[in-house]
Amino acid sequence: EAQVTQNPRYLITVTGKKLTVTCSQNMNHEYMSWYRQDPGLGLRQIYYSMNVEVTDKGDVPEGYKVSRKEKRNFPLILESPSPNQTSLYFCASSAQIGTGNTEAFFGQGTRLTVV
């Protein structure tokens, strides 16, 4: 089954304690991205990756890091989380443009609370 898997689904942490949210897709997609969803603000892209070892900043990259060492995995790293990073996070992947299949597939979401 085609899917994007995020872990953990829920996380409560304290300010400054490094954390990683994992994301894995089994569709051999080139493009992966991370979003945060906040009430009234919709989805805002944090980082994206067009392929292995190719990452770039989205609209709200401050306080986040990513890596893309393998095609299937795209972890999101918060080196020193702060309360304003409390949010719902989604990972998404999509196939290469030109195949006519640019639909984005989303993970189940990670609800992060930083206290």
Added chain:
Amino acid sequence: AQSVSQHNHHVILSEAASLELGCNYSYGGTVNLFWYVQYPGQHLQLLLKYFSGDPLVKGIKGFEAEFIKSKFSFNLRKPSVQWSDTAEYFCAVNVDSNYQLIWGAGTKLIIKP
């Protein structure tokens, strides 16, 4: 910069009412258009998409959307809503076959039983 506007942040309807959610984008070139739905507590799922061809596209669960190029719009419609349509709906655009999706702020739809 490109942007996507969803005019209604909250919509409340009774069951069996007709629905239209507005979506406008600001870009003059080639676009791919999407509507995603997020049911309470769930992830986003694709409702329908437009790449080319017939500007009236039909999606899942009786939803449809019409691409009107001259109005830069891609409004979502459903003739008769059900309580189970309660969800948040997001319009998204990608431009010039770029990877990135530009998202609207979302519309929360509440259907009263």
